[in-house]
Amino acid sequence: MTDTIRVAVLGAAGRMGAQTCAAVEAADGLELVARIDAGDTVDASTLAGADVAVDFTVPAATEANVHAALDAGAHVVVGTTGWDDASRGRVSEHLERANDGRPAGEGLGVLIAPNFGLSAVLAMTFAAKAARYFESAEVVELHHPDKIDAPSGTARHTAAAIARARTEAGLGAMPDATETGHEARGADVDGVRVHAVRLRGLVAHEEILLGNAGEQLVIRQDSFDRASFMPGVLLAVREVGSRPGLTVGLENVLDLG
Amino acid sequence: MTDTIRVAVLGAAGRMGAQTCAAVEAADGLELVARIDAGDTVDASTLAGADVAVDFTVPAATEANVHAALDAGAHVVVGTTGWDDASRGRVSEHLERANDGRPAGEGLGVLIAPNFGLSAVLAMTFAAKAARYFESAEVVELHHPDKIDAPSGTARHTAAAIARARTEAGLGAMPDATETGHEARGADVDGVRVHAVRLRGLVAHEEILLGNAGEQLVIRQDSFDRASFMPGVLLAVREVGSRPGLTVGLENVLDLG
Amino acid sequence: MTDTIRVAVLGAAGRMGAQTCAAVEAADGLELVARIDAGDTVDASTLAGADVAVDFTVPAATEANVHAALDAGAHVVVGTTGWDDASRGRVSEHLERANDGRPAGEGLGVLIAPNFGLSAVLAMTFAAKAARYFESAEVVELHHPDKIDAPSGTARHTAAAIARARTEAGLGAMPDATETGHEARGADVDGVRVHAVRLRGLVAHEEILLGNAGEQLVIRQDSFDRASFMPGVLLAVREVGSRPGLTVGLENVLDLG
Amino acid sequence: MTDTIRVAVLGAAGRMGAQTCAAVEAADGLELVARIDAGDTVDASTLAGADVAVDFTVPAATEANVHAALDAGAHVVVGTTGWDDASRGRVSEHLERANDGRPAGEGLGVLIAPNFGLSAVLAMTFAAKAARYFESAEVVELHHPDKIDAPSGTARHTAAAIARARTEAGLGAMPDATETGHEARGADVDGVRVHAVRLRGLVAHEEILLGNAGEQLVIRQDSFDRASFMPGVLLAVREVGSRPGLTVGLENVLDLG
Incomplete structure (x- = not known):
């Protein structure tokens, strides 16, 4: 990952997605490289070299999006609801396969957060x-x-x-x-x-x-108001790259030591 | 009523009664003239010329105390619980008889307050x-x-x-x-x-x-803590004399105009 | 004043004025009859038979607007800042002249409120x-x-x-x-x-x-948010007609007895 | 340290000391073995085999009490004010000498807490x-x-x-x-x-x-009220034995991981 983190937003036309695009564009050290919406394919081409994909789509689409983003080599931050033990388990397995053989502390990360406030x-x-x-x-x-x-x-x-x-x-x-x-x-x-x-x-x-x-x-x-979620989303985008594997809950990327 | 208000406390040995005695003794313009406890008779003699009797006794005794204090010519402030429509009605009638023929704005008053805070x-x-x-x-x-x-x-x-x-x-x-x-x-x-x-x-x-x-x-x-009731008790003692008849609730002697 | 109160809004294109127009249109018993903006004349013709004029303009215009609305026979509610003793005094005098000879309780009213919250x-x-x-x-x-x-x-x-x-x-x-x-x-x-x-x-x-x-x-x-001012504005519009003369402060039209 | 922690209270006649004695006596797993007051010597004899000494004395006495309790082999919890870098430094050195050669995680501990709430x-x-x-x-x-x-x-x-x-x-x-x-x-x-x-x-x-x-x-x-300090004092008494060396601040014995 370079110094600047390249970000793709999935669900970019939705309320949270649009706010995320604006927040990424305004943030130091982040660059918005792709806005992906319903109907668009999620792959290496549409992700446009993103280091991190942020998913604010719908329950029916979010799991497939995560797998596709991982296949394209991107970390993923997920704010969409609808996850259960089974879908989280499949993402964990995907991450284990993808990160197999990498040095400890490296590899792809997925952060699913029910609340970014x-x-x-x-x-x-x-x-x-x-x-x-x-x-x-x-x-x-x-x-x-x-x-x-x-x-x-x-x-x-x-x-x-x-x-x-x-x-x-x-x-x-x-x-x-x-x-x-x-x-x-x-x-x-x-x-x-x-x-x-x-x-x-x-x-x-x-x-x-x-x-x-x-x-x-x-x-x-x-x-x-909803603006209050953006600091948490940006924090997740910045931290997900240094936490390989699946993390559930924003509290796990906060530094409260 | 003279400038100094003479006060008798009924139930003077109880927690609220004892606090009331202390508060009356510490207050400007009030004089504690009688401490009356369970077993003591309530009449002109034991009330010792009190302008106002304050009743913090028990539900079984409070109504009789009020009638006795009125018979002795004292205004009454009541903090004891246990009053209902019937007992309040009897006190109202007693006050009407006692105040019959007096100029408007004069006469005996009784203030029953469920809460002095x-x-x-x-x-x-x-x-x-x-x-x-x-x-x-x-x-x-x-x-x-x-x-x-x-x-x-x-x-x-x-x-x-x-x-x-x-x-x-x-x-x-x-x-x-x-x-x-x-x-x-x-x-x-x-x-x-x-x-x-x-x-x-x-x-x-x-x-x-x-x-x-x-x-x-x-x-x-x-x-x-219970100390918080004393300003309300003292206010009631000071105001009851200028409100002939029965008043229920401390809010009715507050000046909120 | 008929059952429905006809309302003119001065400064209708401003933020507060626009909100007031919308609130009047949505309210039972109120009818928006005129939207008046900077540059428009304020007189009987532009006020279009309004019972009440609401002024959310600018300090430089508000006093002249009030006098003009009174001349046209409308009550006035003022939310614009910039009033002082002198300008309030001139409005008081205008109201005395206008209401001279009317029965008590009738006549034009002006309500100036620094805060409608x-x-x-x-x-x-x-x-x-x-x-x-x-x-x-x-x-x-x-x-x-x-x-x-x-x-x-x-x-x-x-x-x-x-x-x-x-x-x-x-x-x-x-x-x-x-x-x-x-x-x-x-x-x-x-x-x-x-x-x-x-x-x-x-x-x-x-x-x-x-x-x-x-x-x-x-x-x-x-x-x-600013939406919180609308209940106070509507209350003022409904009450100003029954309060002849100058009233300063929304608290004076609240029923807190 | 046995299962039951034996506690000596220094300044046992003071307000905080007296409350601490009562709290220790009421607590499971703690035993009050000594009440020490101004004028009493602090040594192995007066400490009566205490595992932990609790000091609620005065600024002029507290440092000497801590050294004396350490010499007698007791851990110390200090709630007295008046400590500075120099006095804390001398206690640190005393602890290093006393604990020299003991296995990691063992040895005497001192906890100085400006606030037990x-x-x-x-x-x-x-x-x-x-x-x-x-x-x-x-x-x-x-x-x-x-x-x-x-x-x-x-x-x-x-x-x-x-x-x-x-x-x-x-x-x-x-x-x-x-x-x-x-x-x-x-x-x-x-x-x-x-x-x-x-x-x-x-x-x-x-x-x-x-x-x-x-x-x-x-x-x-x-x-x-002051009762609120007792849970913190008891927690300190229970934890000080497992934290060799000097600890400043109750937050360092709380488990916030």
Whole structure:
């Protein structure tokens, strides 16, 4: 990879794809070499020498795109949803074959990220790290009232990660004397309560509350618009080349040591 | 009533009563003239010329105390729970008889307040006043995890007051696209969602969120300890004498014009 | 005024004016009858029978527009800045002449509002009402980092209103043991501390903190985008007709009784 | 060290010392074997076989106590203030001599912690880790109005850590268009703005705000009372034995991997 990273955007005409094209063009050290849309073939020719392909397409197309980009020798950053264990497994195998015989630390990398929002990813990561040190933990997610599901996927993931951390640390159930009144919007995710607020004017927000006797730690994250995903996408583009194999989750390319 | 207000405290040995005695003794313009406890008679002699009697006793005793204090010619401030329409009605009748024939604006007054916390009462009052101007409104109450009921009585009252204000203003149901996920701690109070957080380290807190397209108003109230009730108790003691008849709720003696 | 209120928008091609046109067209009971722009004459003919003229023009034009609209028999709602005591005085005199001889409660009205954000106006109003009941009060305003002035005008007004309420209630200086460290962004406005945060990602937000021993009341307001001004503009259009004379500040047409 | 950790508390009659004695006695796997106060000698005899000595004494005594406890073969946890480079250096040398020749991972340990509040330490640590990923960062600290210094030491440390992380990541100055209004309580610490709120009713709180275009991450920490330090003290007692040498800061014994 040269000093300048050459980037191809798949799904370049979509909302996220178009924003990614603009962000790549504005970024130091990155060069946009291809905009690929629905109907276009993905191969070495259309990728135009890209070091990294960024996929913001649709669930039905994303896996095939990743295999094609790998065949063309590009690292891949994936923001499209719809991945499951089976499709991730096939990409892992592809990467093992492709990277076979290369020195450790070299080879092609694929990063699949369900969320490119740095504040969202950091909030979830910090909450999971802190959870083992607190007696109580609850999650409040707040969204615009047109969102159909409750609680949000992000809040469910956060709560599940907190629950896992508590189990690993040997913590038992949280203190809770209530016996009635459990009919609010939200859910109990593996023993962690998630409250879902729906309010006109809001976009996407998450608040994690952690409590011990005499103290509280609150980690809050606000996503005001889609622009907030671009720093995470650019970070992924810059980091994917130095992480051979499959990586799932932006938190794994953040330097939090 | 002379310039200095003479105060008798009923239930003077209890936690709230003892704090009230101390607060009265420390306040300008107030004089503690009697401490009355369980077993003591409440009459003109034991009230010792008090202008105002403050009752922090028990549900079984409070109504009789109020009638006795009125018979002795004292105004009464009541912080004890357990009042219902019937007992409030009997006090109203007693006040009408006692004040019959007095000039308007004079006569004995009784103030029954379920909550003396200024921040709590103001939060509830402001939320109800603001509610008609917002498309969405939700309530989050946060308490220590040893509290048995959920949501709290204060949060239920707040939500009911918001619902009433919306109805009076002709607002319909709030926007809410969710169809699943309604198993969190809390309740739907007259169409207003109340979320109940239980977290070690917290005491008693309430947050009211009001939203329109592009804007949010949040009113939050924190009660960290019982000391927070004293400014409200002293205010009630100072104001009850100028409000003949029965007043329910500290908000009615606040000057919010 | 008929059941439907006919509205003319002055400055219809500007950002606020265009939003107002769209909001009026979408609102029940309002009819957009004229869009007037820079260069157009403001008179009975161009106002096209409007009951209410809304002025979102420029400081150099706004006063003349108001006089012209009054001459044409329209009520006026003004969102343009640049008004001072002298220009407001001339509008008051014009209104007195115009309304001379009309029955009380009738006559032309002008409403000049520096801020149409309901959450902003309510936050400021509630803070001023609550201030007399708290020992401490501070203001934190948070804006995007391209804003040049600090603290914001809204925060200055809020702090000044809090200071005025404290003075009227006979409260002295707030407790503050600090002697060093007063070099942060913000100001001391009449004894009320205003802290100014500048953070990429934010738009316009204000938080008022009020404290007594053991309790806190926090009133927070978030303006995420300009859409948030439209409910306030529409409210002003609906109310100005029933308030003859000059009214300054949207809070004076809110029903907070 | 046996399964049960034997603990001696130095400064056992002080506020923090007394709380530590109670917390040790209530904790699983810990045994309180000595309470040592001002005037008592610190040696193998008075330490009574303690595995860990906890020092909550006074700046004038703490260093000598640490050397004496090391001479008696105990690990030491220090919560007393007043340490500087010189005194820390002498303890480091003492530990090197004492641990000379022991296998790696064994030997005596000393943990000096300026702050045992888990929420405070985690807030500071997470803020420093996150700082490199955000364009803007500011700190708001909130305390009771009897606190003399502003901003607080914790907030200064947090801001300095954020500034260091930004420098290491090659970030430049934060965006800030303001030119006037820098007279609020607080400070500019290495380019990071710290705002200091003083409000009756509060205890000790810190909020770190991190912003990018379209998103915000807020890390907030509340210390409501001294009880909140005990989980951190107990954690230090349990961990110090497995960290030979000198460790400064509770964050270094937290498992945040």
